[in-house]
Amino acid sequence: MNQTPRDGWTTPEADESEPAPITVMLSSRLMVLANLLKRGAILRYKRLTGLSSVEFGLVASLGRRPPMSVARLAEAVGQDKGQISRALANLVSRKLIAKSANPKDSREVLVSLTATGLAAHDAIVEGAQERNRRLLEQLSEAEFDALLRQIDQLSAVAAEMLEAEKNSR
Numbered sequence: 001m002n003q004t005p006r007d008g009w010t011t012p013e014a015d016e017s018e019p020a021p022i023t024v025m026l027s028s029r030l031m032v033l034a035n036l037l038k039r040g041a042i043l044r045y046k047r048l049t050g051l052s053s054v055e056f057g058l059v060a061s062l063g064r065r066p067p068m069s070v071a072r073l074a075e076a077v078g079q080d081k082g083q084i085s086r087a088l089a090n091l092v093s094r095k096l097i098a099k100s101a102n103p104k105d106s107r108e109v110l111v112s113l114t115a116t117g118l119a120a121h122d123a124i125v126e127g128a129q130e131r132n133r134r135l136l137e138q139l140s141e142a143e144f145d146a147l148l149r150q151i152d153q154l155s156a157v158a159a160e161m162l163e164a165e166k167n168s169r
Helices: 026-049 053-062 070-077 081-093 115-136 141-166
Strands: 097-102 105-113
Touching (some): 053 097, 053 115, 070 081, 105 115
Antiparallel strands (some): 097 105
16 A cells, blocks of 8 residues: 555555655645745735734735625625624724725625725735745746646646535535
């Protein structure tokens, strides 16, 4: 049963100095990379803008777009309205976000960035561009192009796997 790290398995007699089988799998390595990038981003945006991770996610998602409903914003950040309500209230109190009634449906609340919120958004974008540049300077143009193609391929398969799991209930 001595397979390669690509398969995610090692011998059953693996000693304690060897990594756990799941940690050598591609999906685990990608999660580690994503978590490192996220943790670094959270620290940077907290330093630059004073925003928590949830708050900077909301500001980044609103961006320079027209006002959007709270439900749509919650969907964009992958959380429910209840989870983001405290962060939205904090951002409103700090005058980063403005709330207004939807002119087409007065029961619906729309949110948008204020001038101060736009400045925070621009700092987030600038920081993201710098982090992205620093990360990618390690790769040649050909390596970068190949990596993007591979990520797209893997993303398509992962989306299929997700749909299959949803349908396996």
